[in-house]
Amino acid sequence: MDKSQIKEFIAARVARELSHGDVVNLGIGLPTLIPKFLPAGIKVFLQAENGIIGAGVVNDDTRDQLHIVDAGGQPAIAAPGGSYIDSATSFGLIRGGHVDVTVLGALQVDAGGNLSNWIIPGKMVPGMGGAMDLVVGARKVIVAMEHTQKGNPKILRRCTLPLTAAHGVDLIVTEMGVIAVTEQGLELREINPEFSLDDIKAATAAPLKVTPALVSMR
């Protein structure tokens, strides 16, 4: 798989984690690919934390970037049935447990479900934006990312970069497999048949249990 195929493969798998009627917040980058892979009949309310519940698809008639943007600052629109809200209401939704699922990328994620994705001290200080609130508040936190960064593991025993939140992550979906964060650590639930178990363990710098019910990731 090339880079874009990897991203689509991961996005398609994450899409099947979403249920009809879920309120879903998608991070920038890879997670924004997820909606096009939603199974038929599954409709979700996409939340943009800058103030949209039920974001839809922008077309030439609705494009108004001066007044309607998403959390990446790009043109956006509330679909019929959606709404526009202020930032306090938006983050009240997030912290208050009214967002069912958030999907974010990661620089690092660890065996305790800790996530680092907002700063590389001395190199990159973009800020946390809404990520800390999302990881603390969303009912289910899914990390969707490539398994390694230039061959270096991103799934670690313990994050070395500053945390976005402690113990927030529930599920990690990569091109190699699907890993659940459990009280006993990381558990591989699905494996991409293109890889062997040894491949995945070599690319993961944390203890990885394998579920007895391991199935193929598709």
Add this chain to the structure above:
Amino acid sequence: MPEIITAAAAAALIPDGATLMLGGFMGCGNAHRVIDALARSGKGNFTVISNDASMPGGPTGEEFYGTAKLIHNRQVGKLIATHVGLNPEVATQTNAGELELVLLPQGSFAEMIRAGGAGLGGVITPTGVGTLVEDNPFVERKIAIDHRDYLVMKPLQADVALIAGYYVDRCGNVWYKGTMRNFSSLMATAADTVIAEAVHIVEIGDILPENVVTPGIFVNYLVDGGIG
């Protein structure tokens, strides 16, 4: 009734070194005309409370969009924000020691502004526990309630808030289009002086009372000619 003034007159109300709240999210909902006038004013050393530093480029085709102009002109001495990754100038000035940057989680930031306008002594939030936020100057302390840890965040207030609405009536009642409102409806409550820029100034009654988002009692000055 708010006084209707020009963007230049609005900028003239703002002294050097003022603490400013700038409504907007990546430029959307910025009070662009007043910010333009402020960028031309030569004044500076502002403390800016704004979600972000906007970005170069943007839908107006200008070199810098909204808040980014004040950063580029080096008129900002301190920036209190949540995300500055789309404006590389912030990192440049921060690394050179020319700009003091305080980063806050976006939900805490919103609620701290709301608290500042609502007479609350702070915000108690689980966000930021176990992270670098615990060392933030706006954290009063960490507390436990029912065995869960929280950070007590101080409120935010400002001398002047610059907000933008789509329709604003002559009483100062604001209706926002799309996602313009973001932090503006909160900031309007948390500053001593509130300047609202309108895409369209409309007559009293044109905005139904139940459609008013920011009540006009919060608005001191009105500037016509917002972009859009």
